[in-house]
Amino acid sequence: MTTVGLLYPGHSAEDDYPRLEVLLDSDIRLPMVHTDIGGDAGRPGAPLAAGPAERLAAGVAELRLAGAESLVWASTSGSFGYGWEGAHDQIRELARTAGLPASSTSFGFVHAVRKLGATRVAVGATYPAAVTEGFTGFLAAAGIGVVAAESSGVTTEEVAQWGRDEVIALARAADHPDAEVVLLPDTALHTAAHLSELEKAVAKPVLTANQVTVWEGLRLADRRTWALELGTLFARPAP
Known part of the structure; x- marks a missing residue:
């Protein structure tokens, strides 16, 4: 059995994770602890309120008791909002506190884009433009080119109600x-049920926040797995 512990901000699209768990191998577990977000994570400046070390550390003990082999801070804006270096510091502190490998959704996107061999992406964000710029800057710091970015500017509560x-x-x-991959970075967005349709709609790989969060945790736990319904990222390698 492989257990990936998730620290999820508030309550929005957390039901994506049980769905992902079902679609993955039967011996993968995704226990979750909800963290206090300190406000609407979509507002400029608010991501910083969601990610202080003490907020994240509060859920670590419960995830360790659940048998977590790795931890992922399941927030994109709550990690890239600290900038490239600050996000690294955040994850190093989380790993030190937990005594486990740790990462965040933001770094999951970086590693997933590299896994797909892509260098140019398009971003479809639900954030205000200023928050989206923070994410595109984070990607640029990782050497990933953003050729287009869409900002919807809706609240976290509204995003959680979006459907297919x-x-x-x-x-x-x-x-x-020019984009090789499309990124949908908000973990408040329900996407687990739509991954195959998303890729058909744009005829290229699509990476979504909750999908990438789980993949990143499995990567840290050194667990390789494949699932037909979870997009190119989880596609079985060609022989």
Whole structure:
């Protein structure tokens, strides 16, 4: 059995994770602890309120008792909001506190883009433009080119209510002919049920926050697994 512990901010799209767990191998577990977000994570400046070390450390003991082999801070804006170096510091402190390998959704996106061999991406964000710029800057610091970025500027509560049509529309609006991959960075967005449809809609790989969060935790736990319904990132390698 492989257990990836998740620190998830507030309550929005957390039901994506049980769905992902079902679609993955039967011996993968994704226990979750909800953290205090300190406000709407979509507002400029608010991501910093979600990610202080003491907020994240509060859930570590419970995840260790659940048998976690790795930890992921399941927030994108709550990590890239600290900038490239600050996000590294955040994760180093989390790993030190837990005594386990740790990462965040933001770094999951970086590692997943590299795994797909891509260098140019399009971003479909639900954030205000200023927050989206923080994410594109984070990607740029990792050497990933952002050829287009869409900012919807809706609140976390609104995002959590979006369904299939809104999610696919966001991916299509963000896509660009020069982009090799489309990124949907908000962990408040329900995407687990739509991954195959998203990739068909834009005819290229799509990386979504909750999908990438789980993949990153499995990567840290050195667990390789494949799932047909979870997009190119989880596709079985060609022989």
